[in-house]
Structures are given as C-alpha cells and as structure tokens.
Amino acid sequence: MANKITLVTGGDRGIGRATALLLASKGHKVCIGYRTREDRAHEVVEQIRQAGGEAITVQADISQEEQVVALFLQIDKHFGALTGLVNNAGMLMQQASIEQLNAGRLATLFATNVGGSFLCAREAVKRMAWRHGGQGGAIVNVSSAASRLGSPHEYVDYAASKGAIDTMTIGLSLEVAGQGIRVNAVRPGFIYTEMHADGGEAGRVDRVKDNLPMKRGGQPEEVAQAIAWLLSDEASYVTGSFIDLAGGK
Template sequence: MGTILITGGSRGIGAAIVKRAVADGHSVLFTYHSDRAAADRLVAECDGRAQATRCDVADPAQIAAVFALADSLKARTGEPLTGLVNNAGITGGFARVADLPIDTLRGVLATNVEGCFVAAQLAVQRLSTARGGAGGSIVNLSSQAARLGGGGEWVHYAASKAAVDALTIGLAREVGREGIRVNAVSPGLIDTDIHATAGDPDRVHRLADGVPLGRPGAAVEVADAVAWLLSDRSSYVTGTIIPVSGGR
C-alpha cells in the first residue's frame, strides 16, 4: 500500500493516527520532537510496520531530512510515499494578544504554518503525477480554534490553524489534476495532553458542557476521519475541512 509519513506521531492524536494507518495496512514513517521513549513504545506496538525519526518541523532542513529518509525507504523496500499527515503542532500556551511574547508567536507560526507548508511542498514534489509520482493524499490537522478564534486563550494558535485551512483549500485546487487530494481534519475539544501542556489540565472537562454531544472527543475519533481521507473511500473529496468536534 505504500508509506504514510505522519509528523508529530508519538502521542495523542498523532499516535492514534499512526496506529490506525498501520491497522489499515500502511507502512508508517512518523516523526517525534523530543519524547524518544514514547516513540519507541509506539514503534513496538506496531509490529514492524512503523519507524520513528526525530524532527523539529520548525526547521525546514530537518523536514527535508525526513523526506530523504522516506526516499531511502522506498529504494530499500519498494514502498513509495503515498500520503502525508501534517499533524505536528504546538499551541504556544495561553495568552491574550496584548501580552503574547513575539518569540512565542514566531514559534507557533514556524511550527504550525511553515512546517506544514514545507512538508506539503516536499510531498507534492514526490506525489505529483506531473513530476513522475503516482498521486496520493495529504491530510492537514487544523483545529476548530480557526473558526472560533481562540479569544482570551490562544488567538495565536487559532490564527496559525486558519492559515492551515487556507493552505488546504488553495493547495487542493492547485494539485487536484496532478493526482493529489488535499484535505484537513479540524478537531474540537479532544481529550489529550495538549491542554495540560498549554497550562490548563482541566480545560477539556471544564468546557465539555459546551459541546452539543455532551462530552469531549477521543483521539481515535479524529484518527478515523484522517484514515477515511487517506483512503480511496474519499476519492472524490478534496479541498475539504472536516470538523470532528461534537458539534462545537
């Protein structure tokens, strides 16, 4: 079936996507930023169908090295790159716009926007039928924060995810006739450690009453949507942003 490259795959939503892709028969190359132990545990759970490599997606050179690794895997195993999941991202923590350090803003944009853009660019260079590729699927991880705005919490994060939405729609229109579908999944309130990392471990439960379905989502529910977009079952879907948000 080929190889799916998943950025930020060692925990949370990313780890759920890795597991689902392996269960669907793909080989997986996933990146992690710093938690080598979590990455190694996930590799062990995937019975030889996943490989981990360290990458800071805020550094274009490190992203290029990951794609070079994917190329070497293709040469060794014969399995080409068939998809990219741009999952790696950071929130930058909670801060009002007036108080946000500019270095925090730059870090969020470098990771969430530039990293996503560069990975998509390198994927297109390999997948495009106009460049000798066989086509494939790119799935970007957005956030309902892009629609809600993140006011009082993380406008900086919301703005970065709005840029991901724009990239998704624009790139889909650009490469649709080159055999590449580009979509995004937009999670809402999902029960992962992203909230604790941002500084509010109780956030997911405190806000759950505002979700029409009455509960936070699970990482596997996001992974299911990503898996569908990677598959041929979504063959006529591109330029689409799918909310997985319980109606919030």
C-alpha cells in the first residue's frame, strides 16, 4: 500500500509519540490525536515536519462519540482515506484496591480505554473496508501485559479494560478479515512512560524491573517497532495476533 495514512491516538507522549515519529520516518502521513496536551502534540508534528514528513494534530476526547466522528472527518479533509489506526489513547488512574473503586471511576476508565477504542475502530473500518470502497488497512490496538497479569492491588480496573481490548482484537480481526483489514495488538508492560505518574508512582518500572526476566524496563521505541511492523506490508498475513513486550513477564 503506497500511500499510508495513519491515526495514532494519544500520540503526544510515551508509546504514542514514539510510534508517530517512527511511522513518519517510514513514510506514513500521521495524524496525532490528543485530548489535552496541545503543546506536546504540536511538538511531535514539528519534529516530523522538520524531518521531511507530513503530520497534523487533531484534538479529541475519544470517550465522546461526536468528537471521534469529528476527528476522522478532519483526517478525511487533510489526508484522504485512512489506512492505519493505532488505538493507543488510554488512561490509568491512581493505584487502588477493589475496595477503593467507585462507579464514576469505572465509567470514566472504560469509556476511554474500551469505548474510545471501539469508536475509533468503527470509524476506521468505515473508511478501510473494501465494501465501502476502501483500500483495506490495518489496526493495532495497544493493550497491556496487565490484561494477562491482572495488576492486583494496583490497577485491576485498568487490567480489565485491557482484557476487553484483547477480546475486541480477536473478534474484530475475524469480523473484518474478509474486508482487507488486519487487526492485531501489542501488550507492553513495564515501559518507561509518563503514564506511571498518572497512577501515582512515577518510579514504578524501576521498583519492579529486577523481578522481570530481562531485569530491565522497556523503552517506548521498542514498542513502537512492533506496532510499525504490524502496520507494515511485512505483516500482511498476520491478523488476530498479539505481541507481548514485557521483558519476558
């Protein structure tokens, strides 16, 4: 597929940022989706443009359906038909046990991590599917090793939301395989990103790294490499699959 147009949600920091920069270096026209950090998103776009790539930013809260629709319309306007989606945007709340959770926290978390990913996938499929005149494409969902490990005493709710993403990946891959769309997921864990600070422990990776088989935390760029491969033509016969990037955990 010659002309690759890819949306990276949550592309302003961490894994999303690393992925956007890598994809742009490989010739993708990239849309950086962001919710609040406008300055950070523009920094990514400026870095891409200085390197000779093409990128735009679009603000959207993916938990809000009308904003997701508007996000994709902006991509249509600027670049044309989408060929790639990286469902990366997600949130992590303060570490908590089950006894500390409440309905408001659960609703907010699942609306973004699960609902937002579904809505973005829906809009992507409408543009990629052969039955709609699309040229096919690829979706990569950013899940988490937490979906396998459960994150007890820390983020059981977050882990459950990523478990839903795993199931979505399997089901959607089967639903759209006959429409030229591949759907896969990466499951990073123990990566040095700012998200740990959102959970109240910025140094979490350093605390747990010695318990990992590889004895180190991972870098966002290492996850980005896997995402870029799943989006590429080199992965043309891969769908419904998962790549774990958690140092052997």
